[in-house]
Amino acid sequence: MTEQNRKKSSTFSQRLLHNKLAVAGLVVVLLLFAVSIFAPAIAPYDPNAIDLKNILMPPDGSHLLGTDQLGRDILSRMIWGARISLKVGFVAVGIATLIGTILGTISGYYGGIIDMLIMRAVDLMLCFPSFFLILTVIAVLEPSIWNIMAVIGFTSWMGVARLIRAEILTIREREFILAARSQGAGDLRIILRHIIPNAMAPVLVSATLGVAGAILTESALSFLGIGVQPPTPSWGNMLTAGKDNLEYAWWLSLFPGVAILITVLGYNLLGEGIRDALDPRNYLKK
Amino acid sequence: MMMFIGKRIALMVPMLLGITMISFLVMNLAPGEPIDVLTNLNPKATAEARERLRSHYGLNQPLPVRYVNWLKRVVRLDLGYSFAQDNRPVWDKIRERIPITLTINALSLLLIIIVAIPIGIYSAVHQNSIMDRILTIFVFIGFATPTFWLALLLMILFGVHLGWLPISGLQSIQAAHAGFWFVLGDRARHLLLPVLVSAFGGLAGLSRYMRSNMLEVIRQDYITTARAKGLKEATVIGKHALRNALMPIITILGFSLPGLIGGSVIFETIFAIPGMGQMFYGAVMARDYPLIMGILLIGASLTLVGNLLADISYALVDPRIRVGSHD
Numbered sequence: 001m002t003e004q005n006r007k008k009s010s011t012f013s014q015r016l017l018h019n020k021l022a023v024a025g026l027v028v029v030l031l032l033f034a035v036s037i038f039a040p041a042i043a044p045y046d047p048n049a050i051d052l053k054n055i056l057m058p059p060d061g062s063h064l065l066g067t068d069q070l071g072r073d074i075l076s077r078m079i080w081g082a083r084i085s086l087k088v089g090f091v092a093v094g095i096a097t098l099i100g101t102i103l104g105t106i107s108g109y110y111g112g113i114i115d116m117l118i119m120r121a122v123d124l125m126l127c128f129p130s131f132f133l134i135l136t137v138i139a140v141l142e143p144s145i146w147n148i149m150a151v152i153g154f155t156s157w158m159g160v161a162r163l164i165r166a167e168i169l170t171i172r173e174r175e176f177i178l179a180a181r182s183q184g185a186g187d188l189r190i191i192l193r194h195i196i197p198n199a200m201a202p203v204l205v206s207a208t209l210g211v212a213g214a215i216l217t218e219s220a221l222s223f224l225g226i227g228v229q230p231p232t233p234s235w236g237n238m239l240t241a242g243k244d245n246l247e248y249a250w251w252l253s254l255f256p257g258v259a260i261l262i263t264v265l266g267y268n269l270l271g272e273g274i275r276d277a278l279d280p281r282n283y284l285k286k
Numbered sequence: 287m288m289m290f291i292g293k294r295i296a297l298m299v300p301m302l303l304g305i306t307m308i309s310f311l312v313m314n315l316a317p318g319e320p321i322d323v324l325t326n327l328n329p330k331a332t333a334e335a336r337e338r339l340r341s342h343y344g345l346n347q348p349l350p351v352r353y354v355n356w357l358k359r360v361v362r363l364d365l366g367y368s369f370a371q372d373n374r375p376v377w378d379k380i381r382e383r384i385p386i387t388l389t390i391n392a393l394s395l396l397l398i399i400i401v402a403i404p405i406g407i408y409s410a411v412h413q414n415s416i417m418d419r420i421l422t423i424f425v426f427i428g429f430a431t432p433t434f435w436l437a438l439l440l441m442i443l444f445g446v447h448l449g450w451l452p453i454s455g456l457q458s459i460q461a462a463h464a465g466f467w468f469v470l471g472d473r474a475r476h477l478l479l480p481v482l483v484s485a486f487g488g489l490a491g492l493s494r495y496m497r498s499n500m501l502e503v504i505r506q507d508y509i510t511t512a513r514a515k516g517l518k519e520a521t522v523i524g525k526h527a528l529r530n531a532l533m534p535i536i537t538i539l540g541f542s543l544p545g546l547i548g549g550s551v552i553f554e555t556i557f558a559i560p561g562m563g564q565m566f567y568g569a570v571m572a573r574d575y576p577l578i579m580g581i582l583l584i585g586a587s588l589t590l591v592g593n594l595l596a597d598i599s600y601a602l603v604d605p606r607i608r609v610g611s612h613d
Contacts (some may be wrong), residue, residue, distance in 0.1 A: 124304040126541075127593075129584045131548030132313075132566065136582050139570040140316045181611035217431055220552055223434050224567065236432075243438055243556070244451075250442050264430035 028266025036083040044047045045073035047080040047233050052166040056249045066251040068241050075252065077233035078259050084234040085263060088149050088218040091209035095153025096214075097207050100160025105191055105199075107161065108168030119165070122158045130155050134217070135226065143226045152214050158207055167199035208271035212264040221262050235260050276284020290601050298590055305586040306360060308352050313579045335366025343440065360583070365452025366576040368569075376580035380562065384584070386456070387554070387561035390477065391546045395539065396483035402489050403535070406496020410531075411523060415500065433549060437483045437556045452476050454558035480557045484549055488542055499531040533604050544589045553589070564607055 016022050035042060044064075059066040065074040082228030088158025107118040132160075137151045171177065172195070180194050221227030223243075230237050235256040242253030340346045344355055359366070365376035409418045445453035452458065456476050457469070464472070503509065504527050512522045519554060549562030558564070569577040 021540070033517070053395055053451065122298070124301060124308065127301065127544065127546030127589045129544040129585045131545075131551055131591060132582050132585045135551065135566065135570045136578055137313055137315075139573055139575075139578055140312065147352060212430070216430075219432055220434055222556060223432075226570065239435060239438065244324070246438065246442055247446050253438045257432060257438070260432050260435065261427070261430050264432075268429055270428060271551060280576070 009117070012277050014121070016273055019273045019276060020279070025266045025269030025271075025273060026242055028262060029161030032082055032263060032266070035079055036086045039079050039083055043073075043076035043077040043079045046089055047072065047077045048231050049073070056245060056252075058249070059251055065255045066249070068180055068238070068252055069249075071243060074255055078235065078256055079237060081233045081235045081238065081256065081259070082263075084145065084232065085215045085218065085230055085260075088145065088152070088228075089214045089267075091149040092152035092156070092214040092218075093148065093210040095209050096157040096210060097160055097203060098157075099154070100157035100210055101164050101196070103157070105168060105196065108165035109172060109187070109195065115165075118161070122161055125155070125158050128155075131217075131220075138221070138226050139204060141256045143221075143229060145228050145232070148227050151252065152217050154214065156210065160203060160210075162285035163202050163206055164199055167202060168195055168237070171195050171198050192250065198227060202275075205271050205275040205278065208274060212267035212271070216264055291354050294594060294597055298321065298594060300591055302587065304582050305590070306583065307353070307355055309579050310356060310581070313575055314349065316575060344354065344600050349396070356452050364581040365583070368577045369570065369574040370577070375486070377497055379565065379577065380580055382583055383560065383562040386559065387547070387550050387563060388588075390484060390553075390559070391482055391563065393477065393481045395546065397481060397485040398488040398492055399539075401485075402492035403496050403532070404592065405489075405493040407500055407523070407528070407531075409493070409497040410500030410504065425490045425494050428486060431486065433483050434552050436486055437479070437553060440483065441556075451479055453479070456559055461465050477576070480559055483545065483553050483557075487549070488546065491542070492535070496535060498530065499534055500527065503527045503531045515578055529603075533600065536596050536600045540593045543592040544585075545562055546586050547588060598601075 010018075015028075030266075049072060051067065053071065054063070054067050055065055055069055055071040056072055057067040057071075060269070063073050063075070065078065067073055068077070072083040103118050103122075125147045133155050134151050137155075138147065141151075142148045177190060180190050218227055219236030219239070222234045223239050225237070226239060227236055228234035239253060242249070242256070245252050306482050335542055337346075339381045344352060347355075365378050365380075368372055368376055368379055409421050412418050441453040444451040452475060456473065458476075504523070508528055509522060512526045513519075517526075547563075550561055551567050552562035552563070553559070555567045562585070565582045566578070566585075568574075569581065
């Protein structure tokens, strides 16, 4: 009985912090923020300093994770690469969330023919293998970090749009919306003040998971040589060097990939944790 | 049932039109003009000659007119000519590559189904057991692993260090003069890593999905009823629960098609497999616009057909869909 009451009254952050996996994810995410912010201070070497006397050195005391084909320190490049990943992840997801929220809100709130058109556009976009679409746009534009962020954003808003629309369809019919309208609130005020704040919870989850997806996509693009361009270090383009030196230097292939894995895992665990902590079924029924 | 299929196919027409429209618009974002390829390297090309070329190719007409003209050719599968040295029709180039990409995708889809569904069922039936927890961790790691990185690691392990498997191409040099069984074995050895890698991401997703479906189903009243009337647990799970838990999987498989087809760019490039994905990557690097547009179009159409097949199979196994569909 008391246990039940405690669970019922627990807040969102209490529930989140109670979940070990979610806390692990949160720690990873916060650590990455710290690494990105303090990259210049933490990195033992200049990430772009070429040292031809020490190329392809295996991990040892002076270069903890070894050096690459130009003698650059892998660890330092990975630390600076964290900045790129974070930037791409957040900007791309920001774009996708903005587009998805606007279109999903319009679709759900107004319904009818507008809704039909927007939802068919979503279906249409989902038909394209997204990687094909991204590559096409990159071929048309130029591969640069800004284009990458924009392209990933513009090709991944569909899920958010559907999510927001579904939320709004249920919120729209609730009494407090009627109350707001009866007090003379206009569409814009109802949408911005009453509907969107109530529909944001699932968007938070999908945005957290979206950052993970965007980081994966960026690393794949950079790996293929059409993402972040060298010498700017990104985990993806560091792995390209790993592929070129597959026979001689396993450390080039191993460590940047581990960084991607842990980062994506962190965001996914955090996202799932937020989803569980927000889900009323998980704390009311137990 | 025929009504349902007919309706569903009719719905595809506007989608196909939309696909062609988006492909056409994206290609028109390209800076410069298609005729630049013909004139830029030729110092004698005057403004007048350029103008003649433009009207020859119909580029001086407004965008909608050009779209309709282009669409008329696309319907006849005339996708234009590649900018590459060989200058061959785009459709011919794509047609040669499709079987390879489809075979690998079909094999990995098969592998995903064979492995992921039992894992999902096991996890659901033994919810919160140690094995379930281990599988859950595996699933999270599977979601977070970049496939191209996994490919690199497998290549280092099995190709370089152990030397068990070839790491590029589709066949060995000897295969040209060898017997059937050697060729078959050789092909299988070449395909093993690519299929594993392309299936890996889907494995995690589908087993997770199967687990949650199964959990939902086994909590329902009719399962309790089945148990109450004394059926064996294996019968309850295998016959009563499984059927209903499997149905949504069909839709998910349909949805996963674009991801699989898109993913072929990555693993075909890494393993040097001459499929559609590798050709697409080459076309992107060479800015071969007709070829890019052709593959984009075909890729999206394949997805559409895949979704159609998924919908039809869903309707076949679930009578509620074909009887109760109002859309």
